[in-house]
Amino acid sequence: MSDAARLPLRLFGLAAGELPPFDLEVAPGEVVAISGASGSGKSRLLRALADLDPHEGRVLLGEAAADAMPAHVWRRRVMLVPAESQWWHDAVGAHFEAEPFDDLEVLGLPRDALGWSVGRLSSGEKQRLALIRALSRDPGALLLDEPTANLDDESVERVESWLLQRIRGRGLPTLWVAHDRAQIERVADLQLRIGPGGAELVR
Amino acid sequence: MSVIELSYGELALASLLVLALGVVTALARLGMTRSLLVAALRTVVQLALIGLVLETLFSLEGPWWVGLMGLIMLLAAGREVMARQKHRLTGGWAFGIGTSAMFVSAFSVTVLTLVVVIGPEPWYRPQYAIPLLGMLLGNTMTGVALGLDRLTEGVWRQRAMIENRLMLGEPWREAIGELRRDATRSGLIPIVNAMAAAGIVSLPGMMTGQILAGSPPALAVKYQILIMFTVAAGTGFGTLAAVSAASRRLFDERERLRVDRLAAGGG
Structure with a gap:
C-alpha cells in the first residue's frame, strides 16, 4: 500500500480512557516515544489510535480520517503491534502473507523459521516474528507497544536498527511505547510523557 | 393391532x-x-x-390454544438456552438471539412439515402440531445452546487472539471465522451423530414409543425418518442463525471486539 506511505499521523482532541484530550502530529519517518508509569494509559492510547477501543477525537493518516473508512482498512494502515503477540495457526508461516526472508535474516532468525510450529517459539522469537509479520503487511504508520521487552541486549540492538531503517526508509510515522531511557535516547525524535496531568510533548 | x-x-x-x-x-x-x-x-x-x-x-382443538402452548414451550426453551451459557451476551441479547433463532427455525419447519408433508385437518391439529413442535424445539434448543456457549466461551478465552487479528487488518468476520465455524459445528454434531447411529446403535425414543403403543413398525419408521430430517433442518438453521447473530453482536460498527457485552460468568 505505497499510497498510504509517507503521510503524517495526526491526532485532534484525542482522549482515550482517563487521558485528557490532546493534539499531536507525527511526521513521516518520525518516532515519538511514549513513556509513563505502568497503568498510565500508554497501551490504551495505542488501542484508541488503532480504533480498537471507543474514544473521543479524530485521527487522520494524511488527509484520510479513521472513521471515513472501514475499521479493518484503517488498522491495516495504522498498525498496532501489541506487547504480547498471538499466534493462531499451527505453523509460523501460515500467519504471513509474504515470505520475508531478508527480514528474518537481519533479525537473526533462520529462513526455515516460517516452517516452525508455533509451540516451539521462545518469547523473543515471537516478538521478532510479530514485528516482521506486521511490517510485511506494508502499513502506513506504526504503533509499537514495547517492541523489545522480551529480547536480550544483542537482539534489542538489531531490532532497533532494523525498525529505524524501515521507519525512515518507508516514511512511517511511529509511536513507540518504551520504558528504557537509553532506548528512548537512541530511537526517539520526540517524547510524549504521560503523567497525572495528561500527555506532554518533550523535545 | x-x-x-x-x-x-x-x-x-x-x-x-x-x-x-x-x-x-x-x-x-x-x-x-x-x-x-x-x-x-x-x-x-x-x-x-x-x-x-x-x-x-x-x-x-382451537388454534389459539395450540399457539399459546407453542409460545410457552418457546419461552421455556429460550430461558434454558440462556441458562446453559457461562459467558452469555448481556442486556437480554442471549435470550433474544436464542429465542428468535429457535422461533424462526423450529416454528417454520414445524408449520412447513404440518402443511406440506403430514397434512392433518386442520393443519394445526394439536395431536400432530404439539409433539412435532416439542421434538423440534427440544433438539433445536440443544443445538443453539451448544453453539452459543461454544462461541461465547471461545471469544472470552481467545479475545487476545481475535484482537491481534484485528490489529493486522483482518475484517471481523475473518478474525472470528474459525471460532464461529467451531461453534456451529458443535451445535450440529449431536443430530448428525443421532442420524448416523439411528437404528444401528439405538432405537430412537419416539419410534420405540410408537411401536409399543401399537403402530406398525413400517409406519413408525417413516415418522421417525420425518422427525430426523425436520430436527436436522431445524437444529441446523437455528444454530446457524443464532451463532451468526451472536457473532455480529460481539463486534460494534467499528469492528471492535466488545467482550464487555459478555457476562463475566462467576460460577
Whole structure:
C-alpha cells in the first residue's frame, strides 16, 4: 500500500480512557516515544489510535480520517503491534502473507523459521516474528507497544536498527511505547510523557 | 393391532425396579439415592401434568390454544438456552438471539412439515402440531445452546487472539471465522451423530414409543425418518442463525471486539 506511505499521523482532541484530550502530529519517518508509569494509559492510547477501543477525537493518516473508512482498512494502515503477540495457526508461516526472508535474516532468525510450529517459539522469537509479520503487511504508520521487552541486549540492538531503517526508509510515522531511557535516547525524535496531568510533548 | 392397556398397578411394578436401584445405591454409599428418588418422582408428577394439559388441549382443538402452548414451550426453551451459557451476551441479547433463532427455525419447519408433508385437518391439529413442535424445539434448543456457549466461551478465552487479528487488518468476520465455524459445528454434531447411529446403535425414543403403543413398525419408521430430517433442518438453521447473530453482536460498527457485552460468568 505505497499510497498510504509517507503521510503524517495526526491526532485532534484525542482522549482515550482517563487521558485528557490532546493534539499531536507525527511526521513521516518520525518516532515519538511514549513513556509513563505502568497503568498510565500508554497501551490504551495505542488501542484508541488503532480504533480498537471507543474514544473521543479524530485521527487522520494524511488527509484520510479513521472513521471515513472501514475499521479493518484503517488498522491495516495504522498498525498496532501489541506487547504480547498471538499466534493462531499451527505453523509460523501460515500467519504471513509474504515470505520475508531478508527480514528474518537481519533479525537473526533462520529462513526455515516460517516452517516452525508455533509451540516451539521462545518469547523473543515471537516478538521478532510479530514485528516482521506486521511490517510485511506494508502499513502506513506504526504503533509499537514495547517492541523489545522480551529480547536480550544483542537482539534489542538489531531490532532497533532494523525498525529505524524501515521507519525512515518507508516514511512511517511511529509511536513507540518504551520504558528504557537509553532506548528512548537512541530511537526517539520526540517524547510524549504521560503523567497525572495528561500527555506532554518533550523535545 | 390393539394396544395393551397399561394399568397404574403395572406402573407401580416398574417403579420397584427404581426402588431396587435406590437400595443398591444406598448400600454402595454413592450419595445419590435421594436425588434418584426425587428425579423419579418428578418424572411421574411432570409427565402426569403434561398429560392433563395435552388431554385438555386435544379436546379444545382451537388454534389459539395450540399457539399459546407453542409460545410457552418457546419461552421455556429460550430461558434454558440462556441458562446453559457461562459467558452469555448481556442486556437480554442471549435470550433474544436464542429465542428468535429457535422461533424462526423450529416454528417454520414445524408449520412447513404440518402443511406440506403430514397434512392433518386442520393443519394445526394439536395431536400432530404439539409433539412435532416439542421434538423440534427440544433438539433445536440443544443445538443453539451448544453453539452459543461454544462461541461465547471461545471469544472470552481467545479475545487476545481475535484482537491481534484485528490489529493486522483482518475484517471481523475473518478474525472470528474459525471460532464461529467451531461453534456451529458443535451445535450440529449431536443430530448428525443421532442420524448416523439411528437404528444401528439405538432405537430412537419416539419410534420405540410408537411401536409399543401399537403402530406398525413400517409406519413408525417413516415418522421417525420425518422427525430426523425436520430436527436436522431445524437444529441446523437455528444454530446457524443464532451463532451468526451472536457473532455480529460481539463486534460494534467499528469492528471492535466488545467482550464487555459478555457476562463475566462467576460460577
